[in-house]
Amino acid sequence: MKKLFTFLFIGSMIASCSNDEVNEINEPETAADLETQVAEGLYDNSNLGIYEGVFTTLDGQLRATVLIEIDGKSEPAASFFMQSGDVKAVKADKTSKSSTESIHFSGEDFSFDFSVEENGSDPVVSNVTYMGKEGDVMIIKETSKAPVSPRTGTYWCLDCDTHPDLGAGKSQTFNAILVGGIDNPESDWEFQFTLGSDIFYGSAEQSNCDGAFGLTTCEVDGQGSGDSGPFYITGSHTYFSGNDTDSCSRIEGNIVYDSKFDNLDSELSFETDGPVGEDGNCP
Numbered sequence: 001m002k003k004l005f006t007f008l009f010i011g012s013m014i015a016s017c018s019n020d021e022v023n024e025i026n027e028p029e030t031a032a033d034l035e036t037q038v039a040e041g042l043y044d045n046s047n048l049g050i051y052e053g054v055f056t057t058l059d060g061q062l063r064a065t066v067l068i069e070i071d072g073k074s075e076p077a078a079s080f081f082m083q084s085g086d087v088k089a090v091k092a093d094k095t096s097k098s099s100t101e102s103i104h105f106s107g108e109d110f111s112f113d114f115s116v117e118e119n120g121s122d123p124v125v126s127n128v129t130y131m132g133k134e135g136d137v138m139i140i141k142e143t144s145k146a147p148v149s150p151r152t153g154t155y156w157c158l159d160c161d162t163h164p165d166l167g168a169g170k171s172q173t174f175n176a177i178l179v180g181g182i183d184n185p186e187s188d189w190e191f192q193f194t195l196g197s198d199i200f201y202g203s204a205e206q207s208n209c210d211g212a213f214g215l216t217t218c219e220v221d222g223q224g225s226g227d228s229g230p231f232y233i234t235g236s237h238t239y240f241s242g243n244d245t246d247s248c249s250r251i252e253g254n255i256v257y258d259s260k261f262d263n264l265d266s267e268l269s270f271e272t273d274g275p276v277g278e279d280g281n282c283p
Contacts, residue, residue, distance in 0.1 A: 035050065041144035041145075044120070049070065049142065050142045051068040051139050052065070054152060054192050056136055056199070057134070058133070058135060066150065076092040076103055090110045109131050112129070113126050125137035148179055149177070151272040153251075156269055157266065157268055159266065175272075177192075183239065187206060188205055189205070189206065191233070201224055205221060207219050216241045217238045220236060221233065229257065229259045233253060253270060254270070
């Protein structure tokens with residue numbers, strides 16, 4: 001399917017109106033909040049809207065959550081929320097406001113290409129660089145039925161023997177995206193992780209959610225494929241129940257990497273970077 005971006009332009013009839021009339025016409029549009037419109041389902045079947053995801057450099061040392069906003073009226077914009085707390089803003093090239101199959105974003109530190117189908121499906125971020133380093137972005141469109149919650153994280157070796165890419169204690173990227181809402185027991189997980197200088201992906205389902213003392217904990221089970229064999233994920237997702245579900249959501253657990261390298265079964269541990277909460281009250 002051809003990928004198109006639909007943008008709104010003010011025609012010559014509106015341009016001929018007085019400034020007061022133009023302001024009156026535009027005021028309701030600018031007052032509408034993109035996040036609210038997405039939550040109401042206005043862009044569920046459109047390439048306009050909000051896309052969220054995760055970023056890592058190929059060496060697994062730098063990571064960020066990613067927000068891309070396309071409202072059809074202004075230039076598409078992206079923000080990278082680095083693990084250090086810095087926020088890197090990136091704008092689309094001005095030529096990208098017209099209909100095109102791909103939007104190119106560039107800034108002082110970041111450069112990448114973004115494409116998506118006309119109905120908002122299959123978003124792809126490619127050709128990612130950050131300060132000269134090659135990187136990778138996994139991106140998902142947010143809809144009214146499937147909120148997106150990305151988070152960065154790391155994994156490290158518990159028992160890796162002599163595996164060349166999994167030295168004991170070596171920390172690498174393990175990013176995660178929750179699709180379907182934090183307080184939804186049927187939400188799914190998508191994972192992005194580095195192994196050596198390669199990027200791999202996995203997925204998982206959560207189940208058996210139990211609440212106690214204001215917290216909800218769900219089991220997480222999934223799998224993916226590394227360079228030399230499959231890996232299996234077992235973990236837990238913990239979050240505050242009720243109205244404060246965003247404040248302490250985090251996932252942690254273990255990975256068994258069934259590597260074909262010298263028949264090594266490597267055991268890893270992972271944890272996402274989670275908020276500490278007010279006064280450090282997150283579990």
